[in-house]
Amino acid sequence: MSPTTEPIRGADVRIPITLACERYDRTEALRDGRVRPAGVDLTYLPQQVEETFFRMARFREFDAAEMSLSSYVITLTRDAPFIAIPVFPSRLFRHSGIYVSAASGIREPADLIGKHVGVAEYQLTANVWIRGILADEYGVPVESVTYRTGGLHQPGRPEKLKVHLPPAVRVEPIGPRQTLSEMLATGEIDAVYTPRTPESFTRGDSGVRRLFDPSRPAEEDYFRRTGIFPIMHVVVLRRDVYERNRWLARSLHDAFEQAKTLCAEGIDETAAARYLLPWLHDEVARTRAVLGADYWPYGLEKNLAVLRTFLRYSYDQGLAARRLEPAELFAPETLESTLV
Structure with a gap:
């Protein structure tokens, strides 16, 4: 399913979903409506991550939200109130x-x-x-x-x-x-x-x-x-929201992918500066030279090593109750490529 293809529910039926997420260049097309997840009437709530994490972890206020990878892993080894999609809006070396x-x-x-x-x-x-x-x-x-x-x-x-x-x-x-x-x-x-x-x-x-x-x-x-570019955050759905309409996981995943693609297009363009960084094109070239062309991948396959390392750390540091495997983190609908 692509973000422009409706699930089989009738062409004009959309499920209202509230998404709490920081404002990122890679998610801006979701916030401003250039990308619309299939079958979803999306309300994007831009918030600082600390507020989003606390409100989602404690009170489960949103249908979907950006979430601390660490806190999400903890919940999976307890009552598992959330299910993630392999979308990583925040990555940083620490x-x-x-x-x-x-x-x-x-x-x-x-x-x-x-x-x-x-x-x-x-x-x-x-x-x-x-x-x-x-x-x-x-x-x-x-x-x-x-x-x-x-x-x-x-x-x-x-x-x-x-x-x-x-x-x-x-x-x-x-x-x-x-x-x-x-x-x-x-x-x-x-x-x-x-x-x-x-x-x-x-x-x-x-x-x-x-x-x-x-x-x-x-x-x-x-x-x-x-080869590790550390993952900080994932995107999760409340499990009750997901269980009612499991296709939402794939729809949101594909929409986040499309928004990231739009962000990356022309990031190193020199005809007119899109950002307040005069040597951004040089920085993009340097980053690609070190990290590779696809340096911010979504999906499971290209992130297996980084996720396995984090899951080992979480368990060894006394946070996760058991040592999880990467595939256990994500909705199964998001782990296979769609047929085209």
Whole structure:
């Protein structure tokens, strides 16, 4: 089924679906209506990811939503209220997400051992990747640090979902009025693992720096050695919505694919700049030279290695109750190519 072909329900019948998702260039055609999923009357709610994740995980407010890969995997080994499609709206390398305090004495990854490390939530996908990469690549075991949880910029952030961690993993909350960003700046914690840049770093605080600085060489080297471009988010359907109309999974998958294709067309065009980056064409060429032409694939087959690695990390770090296989994550309707 393509986004322009209606399911067999009558040509003018459309199922109303509310999708909560950040505004991305690769999803903009869905938001503005240039791409319409087959058989769907789509309402696109652009929201910051933290709000979407919390509301979907806690209250299941939306028919479909962008979701933390980590939180989704946790739910699959519990009551499984969601089913994903192999669409990955957010991918990022995470060496750049490790920040250290100047007072900590940390100069290289091994220096993290025995330190106190802030994490907004233990379960955050970025933090799962960071812990896994540090363990695999730099000999920093997951249980070798003490984790301090709380808000990065606002006090009082809880875990979206309850986590049941092994005794060897030490997690302690920070104070009810404290934030990780300021504790890092004052040296009250030694480091922070975070997908969002701490304000203390953004404002140029001399007491805060990235562990990998610059981070790009380390991230490019990591990709060359592993072939992994980390996945952060997936798109999920509430399982009750999916079970009523299982064709929705394929319809949404194909629409996301078409929106990404539209985004990629002409991204390196030099006749007129589409984006506020004067050397974007050079950056696109450099990215393709390192990651390959199809560097942001959707679907299962081209993402098996990255998903297997993440699922191993999730289980080994005490988050997933069992070690899942990649195909278990996705609606079966999205795992086979349609006949043309």
